[in-house]
Amino acid sequence: MKYDNDIPTQAGDLQAFFDGELEGPDAERMARSVEADAELRAHLGQMTLMRDLVGRSMEMRAAEVPRARFEQIWDEIDRTISEDARSVEAPASFWQRVWSAIRPFRVPAFAAVAAAAVAVVVLRSGDAPPVNQEPEVASVPRSAEPAPPDAKVAPGPASIPAPAIAESFPSPRAADAEIHGIEFGGKQGRISHTGVVTVLYVEEDAATQKSERSL
């Protein structure tokens, strides 16, 4: 037998003999040596005793564990086995499997989609017609800014969302404009025939605010 380190050959062979690792002529030779040599027999006796002691000490320690603790362990094993069985009986749907398969690519894919979406929005906003550029001009007057404590701000227009206004007015052709004026909140506005709406917000203590919005 070959050893990695400098173990005495006879001691190594005796150990291998004791552990049942010697075969054939080597085993027979060592058996004859043990039979003839009392010291080798004593060595074997020591190794046998050590094995018994180690085994018995561990058994003693194992006997100290209460039965209930092993029952708990079994319950946990049983639960895990049942979960395994359920997962085998009910395989994941196609979409669940696809979702699992792309797990490593989810974050970069979502990042790419988000970047593309932002790019599309930016590009489209650059091509948009002027009508949608500044909707907040007509719907959010300056009265949205902090007003003096005694100022009375005309209610209404500021709370109407701009897109709703834009959608509520038909796109007029220049010659078909029929609306000549707007009146709300006790205030008046005038609409010109060129399609430009002029809304006047009159406040008691402040100068008239004027904004224009192209229809």
Add this chain to the structure above:
Amino acid sequence: MVPTDADDHTLVEAAKSGDRRAFQLLFERYERKVYAVAYGFLRSQEDALDVVQDAFIKVFRYLPNFEGQSSFYTWLYRITANLCIDYLRRNTRKKDVEFDDKLRHDGDPESSPVDALPASVLGSPGEAVENKEILTAVEDSLKYLSDKHRAVIVMRELQGLSYADMAKAMNCSKGTIMSRLFHARRNMQKLLRERLEHLPEPSEDGAEEPQTEAALP
């Protein structure tokens, strides 16, 4: 339904076909033996119980692949040993002494180990394995071995694994296992002798010396 006294092969085949009760019988048959092995490796009750649980879950999952070329308990012990070694690798505990394989027992390897264990304390081998103090000394000695030395002692003395199986489990050569086992046994004898020297010698009739009353005037 398989009888509770069915042999391992019958229980394994029944468990393979989905008989959960058969697998439970296998668990009950080997739970403490597997625990003893795991405890020998890990020296912690809770860690050892975790390994028992993991070992049987793994056994159940791989049961369809078990072809019976080795006995069930050999296969179970091999799985347990692998789990324990993985556990030790993950949780490398620092030891002050003997962690390094190069640190050896004192003395000449040629010296006779027969002197290592005081026969006057041990008495006959049969008495020794029944003596709780001696068994506690054995356990204490195991605690002071390095993880590697304790692993080979447990795998060989408790599990009866072959050198080849041990080499596979510890990812080293068979020659390394033989050398490691040789030194582990020497270390174990040295540590045990140190502890047994403090034990009282048995009296002539085999009973221990009385400790309390005899000391009183």
